[in-house]
Amino acid sequence: LQLQESGPGLVTPSETLSLTCSVSSGSISRSDYYWGWIRQPPGKGLEWIGSIYYSGTFYNPSLRSRVSISVDTSKTQLSLKLRSVTATDTAIYYCARGSQGSSGWSHYFDLWGQGILVTVSS
């Protein structure tokens, strides 16, 4: 199984950042996994953006008003949309597969895409 992010590498301020993550092997609809997006400004730490579970979607409150995550099971793709971007949204964006372990209470990303650098600039 592999994850591959794609989308524009340059986005204009105030516009919408749109990324897709292609999931090989067609396992995106399995209920024992969930899917998420994480970002990393160049040279800095990691920030969880949000995750989509079989039961629903959850977002980082700091981004909730601007972000949406969805899954297209027919295309085995995960999508991220981030509206009204500014330079502070410049980052490497990773998609990842999540698991909740045997207890069902844990959350961890056990498979990551290679990441895509998105720069917000005019």
Add this chain to the structure above:
Amino acid sequence: DIQMTQSPSSLSASVGDRVTITCRASQTITKYLNWYQQPSGKAPNLLIYEASSFHSGVPSRFNGSGSGTDFTLTISNLQPEDFATYFCQQTYTSPFTFGPGTKVDVK
């Protein structure tokens, strides 16, 4: 939000060394602590989940311990491929926050 801190922020070590990285949460997170390894220029890889459970394929020289607010990642017999940045992440409550990272480089 739960704040995660890591110490040290960086360390220099040699192949064969034993390395210890500490992660502290601003409030209890019970056992819901993950460790990731990020080689330079690459995506993170899961090492440890639930504080001490090994992800499949992770070498036994990596060990995670702790509960509550204080956690430790220990690398015994450091190997060349272990020079990387290590992040902890709490998943006790949303938002799932990461620590700032600890960079392990060559002495």
